[in-house]
Amino acid sequence: MLSTPRQLLMDLSLKISSALRLLGDNSKTEYATYQEVLRKVSEDLKKDCKSSTLIPEINVRDGGVVTHCHAALATLFIESVRGGHNASVVTSALEDLNWPADRLTETVQELESNRQLIQSRLASLGTYPPHIVDVDWKLNYRVRSSAGEEGGGAMYLVTLHTQEMEGKRGKVTFSCSLAELTHLVTRLRQATRCIQKYANNS
């Protein structure tokens, strides 16, 4: 992958900033609660399904404040990956919100360890054509058919396995002769060579 310039500042709304300020404040949020929120956020971002309500007992006691903090931290994680903000940008954003060093280091570490995963999950959102992930083939010799055809020669049956939106799997199957498969492979080789040329130049 090519290197890209990183954005230097994170743009967080007032609501998100104040919830994060609260989450980082030693005197207002207990360490255990903060840890639970951090654990829950990183767990939720890894999971495919929608998350259940967060830590019900604490949530009820605090009148929904913890939910706000959870949403704010999840937003921070997603926004930093979405916008390509690196660890130092996130660190300075949290420093501006007066986060103590221990919570800050821990949160940034957690974010960095999940960055790849969050990135691939964000990439899988939206609309895109079926993505080919594998291919199967069979080689048959046609002998005879009910239609009276005789000796059709070598025939390939090719199946392309694809990944579609929301993790669905699909496949495309078609038959082709030796000459047609040669045509197909020539086209694919052309494309491969073109990409390699660009990769070597950049």
Added chain:
Amino acid sequence: MPLTISEDHRHQLSLLITQETQVVKEFCRLATQFLKQGVNPRIFGSAANKLGVQPLQVEDAIRALVFLLSHCTQAAASKMEFQDITTSLGFTKDAVKVLTDAYTDNETDIKEYLKTMGVQTPHYRNLEWRFDILVGSRTLTHIAEPLVTLQLSLDENTARSFQAGESGTGIEERSECVKLLLQTDPNNLVHMTNVLEEALHEARTHHSRRIHRHLK
């Protein structure tokens, strides 16, 4: 393949046996037209009027004739064998000649028709590719992801209804080109190319050549 004509087909063809050669000729024309593009059902009505029978009887006779022609082609029956079978059905000498001409003259069309009846799988026609670099999306900005967009064209034989004239439908057999839009990344593209190169190699192995020679 043994050449047998079922009782039902014999019964349906019996309408033609008593007709003049000119009528048999017209039915042969309709049957070959049926093979190529289907027949407007209104024709059944007008033919039935002229012959003083029911339109369904005309339709059955044409279908039975199509069956006779395609069944004999399937069994690779010779001209002589075809003459024998039509004579045994009770056709006059002149009618047999008309039918045999229809059988030999339309061999290619009948074979094409039979192909559309057989086991069908979509067939490769073409592949176009485009190399893109994805630089951003709503969910992910500041990226540079190489992507290959592929357009795969496949031929699919489909039987579909079409509107013929003001009323009624016919069946049209034709090959339709379907274009599929797919994408892949460079790693998968290389993988796919390698796997399919292996497939090409398989056809050149000693084992494949031996089977090929044996079946020729």
